[in-house]
Amino acid sequence: MRMILLGPPGAGKGTQSVRIADRYKIPQLSTGDMLRAAVAAQTPVGLQAKAAMDAGALVSDEIVVGIVADRIEEPDAANGFILDGFPRTVAQAEALDSMLRSKGQPLDVVLEFVVDEGILLDRIATRARETQERGEPVRKDDNPEVFKTRLEAYKEQTAPLSDHYRETGLLREVDGMKPIDAVTAEVFAILEKVS
Template identity: 50%
Template sequence: MRIVLLGAPGSGKGTQSKLIMERYKIPQISTGDLLRAAVAAETPLGQQAKAAMDAGQLVPDDIVLGMIRERLAMPDTERGYILDGFPRNLNQAQSLDDMLADLNQPLDVALLIDVDFEILMQRLTGRLTCASCGAVFNKFTHPPRQENVCDLCGGELQHRADDNEETIGNRLKVYETQTQPLVEYYQDKGLLKSVKGEGEIEDIFNAVSRILQETGDKA
C-alpha cells in the first residue's frame, strides 16, 4: 500500500499515520527525518542539502527526491509506505509521480485528513506542552485535570509563543494555498480519498482502514 498522506497542521495526520504503520506494517517516510538523517550522516545528498540550508535556501526538490528514492530501495518498503511531508505543491507531486513511474511503484492512494478551519484553530491555539515530559494537552479539547500542570508527571504546561491566532491562521492559509491544487491533482488522477478528521481517534482510523481495505481490494 503506497500512500501519500495529506492534512493540515492539527489535523491528526501524525496520529493516523502511526496507527496505519502499526496495522499495515509499513514505514512512514518523513522528508524532514530523511533530511536530518542524511545531513547527520554526511551522505552526498546530505552534504548538498546542508550547503543549501547553510546558505539560507530551501533544499532543492531533486535532492529531496533523491533521498526518497534511496529510502524506497530499503527492504522495509516492499509492502508499501506512507509518504508524509512531500509533496507540498503541484510541481513536487508531478516530479514524484515521474520518479515512482520510473521505479514501477505508482501510488495507490492520496489520503486527505480533512478538518474544518475553526476546529484546526481551536486545536492549535489551545495546545499546551509539558516542559518536563513533552506530553501534549489542549485547554479546549483535552484539558489537564489541574490548570497548567501535567497529568502525567506534574511538570509545568507551557503555551508556545507561536501558537497564537495570527501565526496559526497564516500557517493554515499557506497550507490551504499549497494543498488545494494537490487535492485537485490527485482527484483528477482518481487517487484522492478523504476522511473527516473530527471525533474519536478510533472512529477516524476505522474510516481510514475502510478506505485502505477498499483500495487494496481493487489493486
C-alpha cells in the same frame, strides 16, 4: 501500500499515520528526518542538500525527491510507506509521481483529512489553554496566531494537491472531524479497498 497523507495542520495526520504504520508494517517518512539522515550519512544526495543548506538556500525539489528515492529503497519500505509533509506543492507531486513511476512503485492512495477550520482553531486554542493550565510549555505550533499562519500557508501551497490527486483518481477523503477511533476505522476501510 504506498500513500500520501494530506490535510491542514492539526487534522490528525500524525496520529493516524502511527496507526497505519503499525497495522501495515510500513514506515512513516518525514522529509525533514530523511534530509537530516542523508546529510549525516553523507550520501551523494545528502551532500547536495548540505551544500544548499550551508549556502542558506532552500533544498531543491530535485534533491528532496532524490532523498525520498533513496529512502524507499531501504528494507523497511519494501511493503510501502507513508509520506506526510511531502509533497507540499503540485510541482513536487509531479516530480514525486515521475520518480515513483520510474521505479515501478506508483502511489496506491492519497488520503486527505477534511476538517472544519473554525473547529480546528478552537481545538488548538483549547489544547494551548489546557497545556498552560497544567503548567506545561505550550508547543509553538499550538499558538493560535502561529497556527493561523500555518493554515494560510497550507491553503495557498498545499491545498492545490487535492485537485492534482483527485484528477489522478488516487484521492480519498476522510472525515477528520470524527473521534480518533472512528477516523481510524474510516481510514482502514478505505485502505482495505485499495490494497
